[in-house]
Amino acid sequence: MSIQKRLVGSYVAVICITVLILEIFLIVYVRYYYLHNVERSLMNQAELSASFYEQYFADADLEEQAERLLKGFAHNSDAQVQIINASGRLLQDSIGLPQGDLTMTNYLDVRTALQGHAGAWRGKDPSTQESILAVSFPLRSHDVIVGEVRFVTSLTDTITTVKHIAVVLISVGLLVIAIVTILGLLLSWTITRSIKDLKQAADRMTEGDFSIRVHKRYEDELGSLADTLNMMASRITKSEQLKNDFISSVSHELRTPLTSIKGWMITLKTSGSDNKQLLHEGLDIIESEGDRLNHLLEELLDFSKLDNGRIVIQPAPVHLAQLLHHVGKQLSPRAARQAVSLEVQTADNLPVLHADENRLKQVLINLIDNSLKYTESSGRILLQAHAAPEQDQVVITVEDTGIGIAEEDLQYVLQKFYKADQHATGSGLGLSIANQIIKLHHGELRIMSEAGKGTTVQIHLPVKNLTIS
Numbered sequence: 001m002s003i004q005k006r007l008v009g010s011y012v013a014v015i016c017i018t019v020l021i022l023e024i025f026l027i028v029y030v031r032y033y034y035l036h037n038v039e040r041s042l043m044n045q046a047e048l049s050a051s052f053y054e055q056y057f058a059d060a061d062l063e064e065q066a067e068r069l070l071k072g073f074a075h076n077s078d079a080q081v082q083i084i085n086a087s088g089r090l091l092q093d094s095i096g097l098p099q100g101d102l103t104m105t106n107y108l109d110v111r112t113a114l115q116g117h118a119g120a121w122r123g124k125d126p127s128t129q130e131s132i133l134a135v136s137f138p139l140r141s142h143d144v145i146v147g148e149v150r151f152v153t154s155l156t157d158t159i160t161t162v163k164h165i166a167v168v169l170i171s172v173g174l175l176v177i178a179i180v181t182i183l184g185l186l187l188s189w190t191i192t193r194s195i196k197d198l199k200q201a202a203d204r205m206t207e208g209d210f211s212i213r214v215h216k217r218y219e220d221e222l223g224s225l226a227d228t229l230n231m232m233a234s235r236i237t238k239s240e241q242l243k244n245d246f247i248s249s250v251s252h253e254l255r256t257p258l259t260s261i262k263g264w265m266i267t268l269k270t271s272g273s274d275n276k277q278l279l280h281e282g283l284d285i286i287e288s289e290g291d292r293l294n295h296l297l298e299e300l301l302d303f304s305k306l307d308n309g310r311i312v313i314q315p316a317p318v319h320l321a322q323l324l325h326h327v328g329k330q331l332s333p334r335a336a337r338q339a340v341s342l343e344v345q346t347a348d349n350l351p352v353l354h355a356d357e358n359r360l361k362q363v364l365i366n367l368i369d370n371s372l373k374y375t376e377s378s379g380r381i382l383l384q385a386h387a388a389p390e391q392d393q394v395v396i397t398v399e400d401t402g403i404g405i406a407e408e409d410l411q412y413v414l415q416k417f418y419k420a421d422q423h424a425t426g427s428g429l430g431l432s433i434a435n436q437i438i439k440l441h442h443g444e445l446r447i448m449s450e451a452g453k454g455t456t457v458q459i460h461l462p463v464k465n466l467t468i469s
């Protein structure tokens with residue numbers, strides 16, 4: 001069953017039950033009120049007649065005075081008036097005495113009045129089958145019941161009035177139910193409309209169309225669901241874009257060294273055997289291009305392992321100063337080739353870290369590689385480490401005087417595959433890998449940079465977690 005049907009169904013059910021209960025109560029009450037009023041007015045007349053009799057006729061014989069009495073009683077009333085003696089026989093009737101049996105004791109009100117109480121009875125007139133109401137009141141003479149006066153009226157008019165009122169009440173009830181149903185339909189439509197939009201969009205997304213956006217109709221839960229769905233779609237689109245960029249950049253990165261290797265192979269095949277110097281030069285280049293390919297593949301492998309959480313750091317005591325100098329020495333030939341000065345400064349008070357030395361080295365090489373890549377000749381690179389005991393940290397800094405990173409790129413450079421310059425060599429994975437490795441060490445990687453001035457990358461490593469030995 002659809003949500004709309006359920007919503008409208010429950011509204012209507014609640015209203016129907018409420019209206020039904022209210023209607024039953026009102027109709028019963030109205031009927032009671034009208035009938036009771038008629039009865040009370042008859043009873044008043046009967047009581048008045050009885051007290052009149054008691055006052056003025058108590059000493060007279062009832063049977064003799066019955067006709068006079070009847071005239072007096074009937075004079076002030078539209079109802080049929082009867083006078084009955086103490087044994088329950090009808091003496092006088094304002095519409096004329098019927099033929100045959102005049103005994104009235106089979107009527108409840110008559111019997112009640114003969115016992116000394118006011119009696120009332122509602123039922124059908126035996127001859128006309130009309131609904132009637134009869135009220136009897138005892139007539140007393142010096143505290144002895146000598147007979148009774150009986151007022152009878154037709155209830156047809158009253159019942160018709162009650163029926164009319166009931167029809168009006170039921171119509172109003174039906175109107176209320178109709179209005180509520182329409183309102184319910186409208187209200188549930190506003191809800192189901194949003195749900196339908198969401199479902200449609202989700203269906204399209206399932207089919208792979210992530211360009212679709214859900215139109216947000218209201219600022220409610222469904223509205224925020226629409227926002228979430230839209231956000232999800234744009235994230236997926238973006239990661240799709242990143243994947244494509246990545247594939248094209250990796251293919252590009254693979255092609256450049258491969259083209260160079262292939263070119264040199266052909267050159268060497270034709271003239272390598274004659275020219276020793278050319279052979280050496282070619283083999284060198286092939287070797288370094290091979291290294292470049294290897295490096296790229298390693299980066300990719302690392303990245304996928306980090307992404308799957310399959311890289312575990314293996315902590316061991318690390319002498320930071322030694323590590324830094326070692327890395328500096330390893331990269332100084334390349335720095336010298338580029339005419340960039342590479343300087344290593346280490347404070348004396350460096351604690352011995354408990355960390356994964358190889359991973360840390362990988363991070364440092366990555367950072368210095370970036371600095372070398374983006375620093376022009378006669379630039380300066382400073383690799384430095386100092387302890388910050390007040391924060392229980394060691395801070396390793398790689399600072400360069402290179403081209404820097406523009407402000408709008410700075411927030412993205414830690415993301416995988418992000419390169420400020422799409423055409424620069426590299427996969428865009430280096431900083432992302434470095435960042436994750438530092439995170440695995442419970443540390444933090446911070447990048448500060450200004451375009452044209454240079455870049456500073458800081459690695460903050462906690463000492464407490466890494467235990468000083």
Ligand SMILES: Nc1ncnc2c1ncn2[C@@H]1O[C@H](COP(=O)(O)OP(=O)(O)O)[C@@H](O)[C@H]1O
Nearest residue numbers: 370371374413419420426427428429430431455
């Ligand atoms: N020292 C730096 N100077 C200038 N730009 C840098 C530096 N380090 C990183 N970047 C920018 O950050 C991007 C991402 O770096 P990285 O993740 O190491 O990828 P890759 O080195 O493969 O390009 C680089 O493409 C570059 O635009």
Ligand SMILES: [Mg+2]
Nearest residue numbers: 370426430431
């Ligand atoms: Mg890099």
